[in-house]
Amino acid sequence: PGSYGDNETAQSSPRCSGRCPAGYHCPGATVHPILCVRGKYCPEGAQVETDCPAGTFSANEGVGSIAGCLPCRPGTQCPAGSAQETECTVGTHAPNSSSATCTDCLPGTYQDIAGNTTCKPCPTGRYCLAKSAFPELCPAGTYSDATGGNTIGSCKQCVLGRYCNEGAKEPLECPAGTTGAQMGLSSIDQCAPCVYPTYSSRGSTVCDSCQAEFYLDPFAGTNSSANDRCKECLIGGECKANVTLASLTLKAGHWRLTPTSRTVSECKQDTSHKSPCAGGWNGGADGSGYCIEGHRGPLCELCVQADPV
Numbered sequence: 001p002g003s004y005g006d007n008e009t010a011q012s013s014p015r016c017s018g019r020c021p022a023g024y025h026c027p028g029a030t031v032h033p034i035l036c037v038r039g040k041y042c043p044e045g046a047q048v049e050t051d052c053p054a055g056t057f058s059a060n061e062g063v064g065s066i067a068g069c070l071p072c073r074p075g076t077q078c079p080a081g082s083a084q085e086t087e088c089t090v091g092t093h094a095p096n097s098s099s100a101t102c103t104d105c106l107p108g109t110y111q112d113i114a115g116n117t118t119c120k121p122c123p124t125g126r127y128c129l130a131k132s133a134f135p136e137l138c139p140a141g142t143y144s145d146a147t148g149g150n151t152i153g154s155c156k157q158c159v160l161g162r163y164c165n166e167g168a169k170e171p172l173e174c175p176a177g178t179t180g181a182q183m184g185l186s187s188i189d190q191c192a193p194c195v196y197p198t199y200s201s202r203g204s205t206v207c208d209s210c211q212a213e214f215y216l217d218p219f220a221g222t223n224s225s226a227n228d229r230c231k232e233c234l235i236g237g238e239c240k241a242n243v244t245l246a247s248l249t250l251k252a253g254h255w256r257l258t259p260t261s262r263t264v265s266e267c268k269q270d271t272s273h274k275s276p277c278a279g280g281w282n283g284g285a286d287g288s289g290y291c292i293e294g295h296r297g298p299l300c301e302l303c304v305q306a307d308p309v
Contacts, residue, residue: 001047004030019045022064035062038083041069051081054100059084071098074117087115090133104131107150121147125169127154137167140186145170157184161203163191173203176241181205197230199241209242216244218260236264250281255290257283257298268299276300 004026005016020026024033025046036042040049041063052058052069057078063069072078076085077099088094088102091110095103095117105111109119110132122128126135127149138144138155143164149155158164162171163185174180174191177199185191194200194207197214210216210230215237220229233239236254246259253267253275259282267277267290277300280290291300 023062055098143168
């Protein structure tokens with residue numbers, strides 16, 4: 001072994017025709033040296049082929065020394081005896097050259113493209129287990145507002161007044177006119193509508209206001225019925241959604257003594273449609289809140305007396 005004999009005349013000694021040349025191997029009784037295959041190397045006198053070391057490869061036949069085994073590039077792996085580099089599969093990576101095997105992505109990271117040198121941080125709205133090729137969506141009713149989630153426990157329960165679709169990055173507010181009175185709502189359909197004529201602002205947990213054309217009665221208790229809490233708008237008043245008795249506005253030419261007065265009066269006009277009453281919702285001092293300048297009194301019919309000089 002390690003030599004060959006292809007000439008009867010030369011076969012008069014153990015060396016036969018000579019030592020097996022580099023790039024070939026010669027087991028016992030070899031007539032013609034056998035070419036070393038890819039992934040192996042054969043030094044001079046080789047009896048058998050030798051695997052290229054782990055982390056290297058040989059794409060050529062007839063490699064005569066270990067120097068002909070080339071290091072695998074980053075992003076690939078080469079087990080011992082490799083004839084070519086093998087790309088790291090999704091979910092793994094190889095940051096350095098000469099890697100015998102690829103390294104699994106750690107929990108909280110992932111890699112969805114083969115042949116990479118790094119793993120990506122798990123994005124918001126998702127979580128990544130070890131060796132993740134694709135991030136898992138946070139279940140409906142939960143959310144994740146931070147990167148690097150590594151278990152399903154990284155997804156937090158949706159908070160009150162909001163809902164979380166599958167893969168939510170942050171909770172979404174329940175629409176105005178509905179409530180989210182429970183944790184973990186998984187869709188907008190689970191936001192409960194307010195009982196007519198009550199109303200709510202976005203992201204509310206209770207219906208604590210009224211729909212348009214109604215105002216919230218400040219004297220009704222929280223346990224009162226919807227109709228007791230929400231009263232029809234005052235005649236001469238304008239009630240948009242979510243107004244109280246104090247915040248409702250008055251139509252032009254109307255007035256009331258105080259912001260909590262339920263009595264709205266219409267400004268009186270003369271035959272030429274002129275009036276000292278400008279209108280307003282707060283009477284102020286002796287009608288100053290709704291009388292035009294220079295007039296006072298409940299009906300704005302008195303002239304303001306000038307200060308003595």
